[in-house]
Amino acid sequence: MPRDAWIETVPEDEATGDLAAAYAANRDPSTGRVDHILKVHALRPGTLTDHARLYHGILHAPGELLPYERELLGLVVSNINACRY
Secondary structure, eight states, rough: OOOOOOOOOOOOOGGOOOHHHHHHTTTTTTTBBBBBHHHHHTHHHHHHHHHHHHHHHHHHSSSSSSSHHHHHHHHHHHHHTTTOO
């Protein structure tokens, strides 16, 4: 279970306006929730949208690597960096 962020976040049920729209557009399809890594952008919803766009652009853009290979690469790098998320 990830620890709470040091950055102020806004719970999904308290989000309004642009943040509520950004949360709605970026829910994890398997859980229906917004990932913690995106919630740290709560005070600047535009950066949440940009973060998600960058992530999806990298993971799903045309290229020589298959999607699972990109995910695997991310896992290896996260492991090397001791990232528990």
